[in-house]
Amino acid sequence: MNAEIIQFLKELQVNNNREWFQANKSRYDVLRKNFIENVQLLIDRIGLFDPEVAGLDAKDCLFRIYRDIRFSPDKTPYKRHFAAYIASCGGRGSERGGYYIHLEPGGCMLSGGVWCPPPVLLKMLRKDIYENIEELVEILENPQFKKTYPVMEGEVLKRMPVGYPSDFEYGEILRHKDFCVASYKPDEYFFTPDWLDKVVEDFKLLYPFNRFLNYTVDEYLGRV
Numbered sequence: 001m002n003a004e005i006i007q008f009l010k011e012l013q014v015n016n017n018r019e020w021f022q023a024n025k026s027r028y029d030v031l032r033k034n035f036i037e038n039v040q041l042l043i044d045r046i047g048l049f050d051p052e053v054a055g056l057d058a059k060d061c062l063f064r065i066y067r068d069i070r071f072s073p074d075k076t077p078y079k080r081h082f083a084a085y086i087a088s089c090g091g092r093g094s095e096r097g098g099y100y101i102h103l104e105p106g107g108c109m110l111s112g113g114v115w116c117p118p119p120v121l122l123k124m125l126r127k128d129i130y131e132n133i134e135e136l137v138e139i140l141e142n143p144q145f146k147k148t149y150p151v152m153e154g155e156v157l158k159r160m161p162v163g164y165p166s167d168f169e170y171g172e173i174l175r176h177k178d179f180c181v182a183s184y185k186p187d188e189y190f191f192t193p194d195w196l197d198k199v200v201e202d203f204k205l206l207y208p209f210n211r212f213l214n215y216t217v218d219e220y221l222g223r224v
Helices: 002-014 018-023 025-046 119-131 133-140 143-148 195-221
Strands: 082-086 098-103 108-114 179-185
Touching (some): 002 025, 018 025, 025 195, 143 195
Antiparallel strands (some): 082 098, 108 179
Protein backbone atom coordinates (compact mmCIF):
# COMPACT_ATOMS: atom_id res chain seq x y z
CA MET A 1 0.00 0.00 0.00
CA ASN A 2 2.96 2.37 0.50
CA ALA A 3 3.57 2.31 -3.24
CA GLU A 4 -0.02 3.49 -3.71
CA ILE A 5 0.57 6.26 -1.13
CA ILE A 6 3.63 7.48 -3.03
CA GLN A 7 1.71 7.37 -6.33
CA PHE A 8 -1.16 9.34 -4.79
CA LEU A 9 1.27 11.94 -3.48
CA LYS A 10 2.98 12.22 -6.87
CA GLU A 11 -0.38 13.01 -8.43
CA LEU A 12 -1.18 15.43 -5.62
CA GLN A 13 2.05 17.30 -6.25
CA VAL A 14 0.85 18.26 -9.74
CA ASN A 15 -2.84 18.60 -8.80
CA ASN A 16 -2.63 20.40 -5.46
CA ASN A 17 -6.12 21.85 -5.51
CA ARG A 18 -9.43 21.17 -3.77
CA GLU A 19 -11.19 19.98 -6.90
CA TRP A 20 -8.72 17.16 -7.56
CA PHE A 21 -8.51 16.23 -3.90
CA GLN A 22 -12.28 16.00 -3.50
CA ALA A 23 -12.50 13.84 -6.61
CA ASN A 24 -9.91 11.51 -5.05
CA LYS A 25 -11.09 11.78 -1.43
CA SER A 26 -12.30 8.18 -1.16
CA ARG A 27 -8.92 7.02 -2.44
CA TYR A 28 -7.16 9.22 0.13
CA ASP A 29 -9.36 7.88 2.93
CA VAL A 30 -8.35 4.28 2.14
CA LEU A 31 -4.65 5.19 2.02
CA ARG A 32 -4.85 7.19 5.25
CA LYS A 33 -6.60 4.30 7.02
CA ASN A 34 -3.84 1.94 5.92
CA PHE A 35 -1.15 4.38 7.05
CA ILE A 36 -2.81 4.68 10.47
CA GLU A 37 -2.88 0.89 10.80
CA ASN A 38 0.82 0.67 9.95
CA VAL A 39 1.73 3.44 12.38
CA GLN A 40 -0.15 1.53 15.08
CA LEU A 41 1.88 -1.57 14.25
CA LEU A 42 5.04 0.54 14.58
CA ILE A 43 3.90 1.89 17.95
CA ASP A 44 3.25 -1.60 19.24
CA ARG A 45 6.66 -2.82 18.14
CA ILE A 46 8.57 0.25 19.28
CA GLY A 47 6.88 -0.18 22.65
CA LEU A 48 8.76 -3.45 23.08
CA PHE A 49 12.09 -1.61 23.39
CA ASP A 50 10.79 1.84 24.40
CA PRO A 51 7.95 1.18 26.86
CA GLU A 52 7.08 4.87 27.16
CA VAL A 53 5.41 4.88 23.73
CA ALA A 54 3.39 1.75 24.43
CA GLY A 55 -0.32 2.46 24.40
CA LEU A 56 -0.13 5.47 22.10
CA ASP A 57 -2.99 5.85 19.61
CA ALA A 58 -1.72 6.17 16.04
CA LYS A 59 -4.31 8.86 15.28
CA ASP A 60 -2.66 11.09 17.90
CA CYS A 61 0.66 10.70 16.08
CA LEU A 62 -0.48 11.48 12.53
CA PHE A 63 -0.05 14.90 10.98
CA ARG A 64 -2.94 16.33 9.00
CA ILE A 65 -2.59 16.57 5.24
CA TYR A 66 -4.27 19.97 5.24
CA ARG A 67 -1.84 22.90 5.26
CA ASP A 68 -2.28 26.04 7.35
CA ILE A 69 -2.04 28.65 4.61
CA ARG A 70 -3.12 31.69 6.62
CA PHE A 71 0.35 33.21 6.89
CA SER A 72 2.10 31.38 4.06
CA PRO A 73 2.85 32.76 0.59
CA ASP A 74 2.34 29.19 -0.67
CA LYS A 75 -1.42 28.80 -0.92
CA THR A 76 -1.48 25.16 -2.03
CA PRO A 77 -3.97 23.53 0.36
CA TYR A 78 -2.39 20.10 0.91
CA LYS A 79 0.88 18.74 2.20
CA ARG A 80 2.76 16.49 -0.16
CA HIS A 81 3.60 13.82 2.38
CA PHE A 82 2.17 11.38 4.91
CA ALA A 83 3.89 11.63 8.28
CA ALA A 84 3.63 10.57 11.92
CA TYR A 85 5.59 11.36 15.07
CA ILE A 86 5.62 8.61 17.66
CA ALA A 87 6.46 10.04 21.07
CA SER A 88 5.00 9.82 24.56
CA CYS A 89 3.30 12.83 26.16
CA GLY A 90 1.27 13.87 23.17
CA GLY A 91 2.24 12.03 20.02
CA ARG A 92 2.72 14.54 17.19
CA GLY A 93 2.58 17.46 19.66
CA SER A 94 5.11 16.04 22.09
CA GLU A 95 8.30 17.91 22.97
CA ARG A 96 10.01 14.62 23.85
CA GLY A 97 12.42 12.90 21.52
CA GLY A 98 10.63 10.26 19.47
CA TYR A 99 10.35 8.46 16.15
CA TYR A 100 9.29 10.20 12.94
CA ILE A 101 8.26 8.52 9.69
CA HIS A 102 7.82 10.60 6.53
CA LEU A 103 6.59 9.32 3.17
CA GLU A 104 7.09 11.75 0.29
CA PRO A 105 8.01 11.06 -3.34
CA GLY A 106 11.78 11.45 -3.53
CA GLY A 107 11.96 12.62 0.09
CA CYS A 108 11.15 9.66 2.33
CA MET A 109 12.93 9.53 5.65
CA LEU A 110 13.06 8.27 9.22
CA SER A 111 14.09 10.66 11.94
CA GLY A 112 14.37 11.09 15.67
CA GLY A 113 15.45 13.42 18.43
CA VAL A 114 14.18 16.84 19.49
CA TRP A 115 13.12 19.25 16.75
CA CYS A 116 12.67 23.00 17.27
CA PRO A 117 12.78 23.06 21.10
CA PRO A 118 11.53 26.27 22.76
CA PRO A 119 14.29 28.62 23.98
CA VAL A 120 14.30 27.48 27.61
CA LEU A 121 14.49 23.81 26.64
CA LEU A 122 17.16 24.52 24.03
CA LYS A 123 19.28 26.21 26.70
CA MET A 124 18.82 23.24 29.05
CA LEU A 125 19.69 20.74 26.31
CA ARG A 126 22.89 22.58 25.42
CA LYS A 127 23.95 22.67 29.07
CA ASP A 128 23.34 18.97 29.61
CA ILE A 129 24.98 18.05 26.32
CA TYR A 130 28.05 20.10 27.22
CA GLU A 131 28.28 18.47 30.64
CA ASN A 132 27.73 14.94 29.27
CA ILE A 133 29.27 15.25 25.83
CA GLU A 134 31.19 11.96 26.03
CA GLU A 135 27.96 10.03 26.47
CA LEU A 136 26.31 11.71 23.48
CA VAL A 137 29.35 11.33 21.24
CA GLU A 138 29.50 7.63 22.08
CA ILE A 139 25.89 7.30 20.86
CA LEU A 140 26.45 9.35 17.70
CA GLU A 141 29.70 7.55 16.85
CA ASN A 142 28.28 4.05 17.25
CA PRO A 143 29.12 2.54 13.83
CA GLN A 144 25.61 1.27 13.07
CA PHE A 145 24.00 4.49 14.29
CA LYS A 146 26.38 6.63 12.24
CA LYS A 147 25.85 4.52 9.14
CA THR A 148 22.07 4.90 9.43
CA TYR A 149 21.96 8.48 10.76
CA PRO A 150 25.18 10.06 9.45
CA VAL A 151 24.60 13.72 10.40
CA MET A 152 22.57 15.89 12.72
CA GLU A 153 19.86 17.90 11.01
CA GLY A 154 18.49 21.40 11.47
CA GLU A 155 19.67 24.98 11.81
CA VAL A 156 23.17 25.64 13.11
CA LEU A 157 24.45 28.88 14.65
CA LYS A 158 27.46 30.49 12.99
CA ARG A 159 29.08 31.13 16.36
CA MET A 160 29.22 29.29 19.64
CA PRO A 161 26.36 30.04 22.03
CA VAL A 162 27.16 32.57 24.74
CA GLY A 163 28.81 31.00 27.76
CA TYR A 164 30.62 28.15 25.97
CA PRO A 165 34.30 28.07 25.01
CA SER A 166 34.96 28.81 21.35
CA ASP A 167 37.54 26.01 21.19
CA PHE A 168 35.20 23.30 22.51
CA GLU A 169 36.01 20.10 20.59
CA TYR A 170 32.39 19.34 19.79
CA GLY A 171 31.28 22.91 19.22
CA GLU A 172 29.27 22.06 16.11
CA ILE A 173 26.91 19.94 18.22
CA LEU A 174 26.32 22.80 20.65
CA ARG A 175 25.73 25.25 17.80
CA HIS A 176 22.70 23.25 16.68
CA LYS A 177 19.25 24.69 17.34
CA ASP A 178 17.74 21.23 16.84
CA PHE A 179 19.07 17.94 18.18
CA CYS A 180 17.74 15.65 15.52
CA VAL A 181 19.08 13.02 13.13
CA ALA A 182 17.58 11.73 9.90
CA SER A 183 17.96 8.75 7.59
CA TYR A 184 16.86 9.49 4.04
CA LYS A 185 15.44 6.52 2.19
CA PRO A 186 14.58 5.74 -1.41
CA ASP A 187 10.84 5.39 -1.94
CA GLU A 188 11.33 1.69 -2.63
CA TYR A 189 12.61 1.13 0.91
CA PHE A 190 8.97 1.23 2.00
CA PHE A 191 7.65 -1.04 -0.75
CA THR A 192 9.22 -4.35 0.29
CA PRO A 193 7.22 -6.91 2.31
CA ASP A 194 9.63 -6.52 5.25
CA TRP A 195 9.59 -2.71 5.35
CA LEU A 196 8.09 -2.61 8.84
CA ASP A 197 10.88 -4.85 10.14
CA LYS A 198 13.49 -2.54 8.62
CA VAL A 199 11.90 0.58 10.06
CA VAL A 200 11.73 -0.98 13.53
CA GLU A 201 15.41 -1.88 13.37
CA ASP A 202 16.34 1.67 12.33
CA PHE A 203 14.12 3.14 15.04
CA LYS A 204 15.69 0.83 17.62
CA LEU A 205 19.01 2.58 16.95
CA LEU A 206 17.37 5.88 17.97
CA TYR A 207 16.38 4.72 21.42
CA PRO A 208 19.66 5.63 23.25
CA PHE A 209 19.71 9.02 21.49
CA ASN A 210 16.13 9.80 22.48
CA ARG A 211 16.69 8.53 26.02
CA PHE A 212 19.70 10.84 26.41
CA LEU A 213 17.72 13.89 25.24
CA ASN A 214 14.55 12.99 27.10
CA TYR A 215 16.29 13.08 30.46
CA THR A 216 16.58 16.85 29.94
CA VAL A 217 13.16 17.21 28.31
CA ASP A 218 11.59 15.53 31.31
CA GLU A 219 13.34 17.99 33.65
CA TYR A 220 11.90 20.79 31.54
CA LEU A 221 8.42 19.25 31.65
CA GLY A 222 8.70 18.65 35.39
CA ARG A 223 8.47 14.89 35.03
CA VAL A 224 11.59 14.25 37.15
